[in-house]
Amino acid sequence: MCYSAQIEADYKKFVREFGAVVDLELFAQLWLRDNNKTRRPKTPRALDLSFLRPGDSSVAAIAAEIREWDNDEVAQLEIELAKQTERLAAAEQKLATKPTKTAANEQRISGNKIEQIKRRIADLKRANLEARDSRMFPGYYCPVLVSEGGKLVVKPMRYQCRPAGKPAFYDEKYPGTYNARRSSLEDYWKKQFGYTHGLVVASRFYEWVTVDGENWELEFVPRTGEDMLIACLWSHWTDPKGKEPDLLSFAAITDEPEPEVAAAGHxxxxxxxxxEHIEAWLNPNPADLQAQYAIFDDKRHPYYEHKIAA
Incomplete structure (x- = not known):
């Protein structure tokens, strides 16, 4: 399963390279603080930064929402930082007078939390892009390329698909629905396969493997250096009771492992x-699913070099 990938998050690159239109209304809704929304959406920081670049008046409203989320989060983190700093000072005072395992544990936990909080605050304040900013994980919203009305469109979608018609609790009951196995496309995914196809652009993907009883996160990168065009299925979910907001979400399709990926343990x-298959993939004919399988069979086979993820 592809649990994480380093994606192309800059919406402008989709415009330049694919001639796509960006659904700015949906991106605005993603960050809009309406309906008493109290938690910011999970997004790769690179996606946030792509809208925070100065000089683009067309996304000024979106940038303002993101900055407000950033400012609120920094304020909350600074409050937590002060609490953890007090916690650390108390633990160190106890250790100085009467060392105990409890005090040592408090020192370790508070110290780790302080470092985590400081890193997050620094991330929210910097404007320069780092490689890790482009990582997506299940639950994150990412740019997905789809076809709509004969045009290529970029929409924000959650990486974990909730198929239309399924209850919301399926997110927890089936947490692995960020991937769709090729063997199950005409079963669980039958209402998406042949109907709603998408693409995610990524430079590398990550997998957990077990070697000699130890778990390792591996980073796989195409030796060619080319971006990957990851085939996805997506769905537009609506709440039949009208209580929850609409949800656009997607799953990456997985196939049998490439030999080098299998050799690495996945x-x-x-x-x-x-x-050359982009148009055919994004505009499927549900009456001709074999044409879609033919696209899979003609997929790219770059050698995926791997290393232990940093």
Whole structure:
């Protein structure tokens, strides 16, 4: 399963390279603090930063919302930082007078939390982009390329698909629905396969493997250096009771592992389609699913070099 990937999060690159239109209304809704929304959406920081670049008046409203989320989060983190600093001071005072395991544990936990909080605050305040800013994980909202009305459109979607018609609790009951196995496309995913196809652009993907009883996170990168075009299924979920907001979400399709991925210890690989198949993939004919399988069979096979993730 592809649990994480380093994606292309800059919406402008989709415009330049694919001639796509960006659904700015949906991106605005993603960050809009309406309906008493108290938690910011999970997004790769690179996506936030792509809207925070100065000089683009068309996304000024979106940038203002993101800055407000940033300022609120920094304020909350600074309050927590002060609490953890007091906690650390109390633990160190106890250790200085009467060392105990409890005090040592408090020192370790508070010290770790302080470092985590400081890193997050620094991330929210910096404007320069770092590689880790582009990581997506299940639950994150990412740019997904789809076809709509004969045009390529970029929409924000959550990485964990909740198919239309399924109850909201499926998110917890089936937490692995950020991936769709090729073997189950005409079963669990039958209302999406052949109907709602998308693409995510990524430079590398990450998998957990177990070697000699130890778990390792591996980073896989195409030796060619080309971005991967990851085949996805997506769905527009609506609450039949009208109580919850609409949800756009997607799953990456996985296939049998490439030989080098299997040798590294993992049993699935994302489907990296060829650029010449983009139009056919994004405009499927549900009456001809074999044409979609043919796209899978003609996928790109770059050698995926791997290393232990930093």
């Amino acid at each position: 049993d699935r690989t994302i489907i990296n389609i060829k650029p």
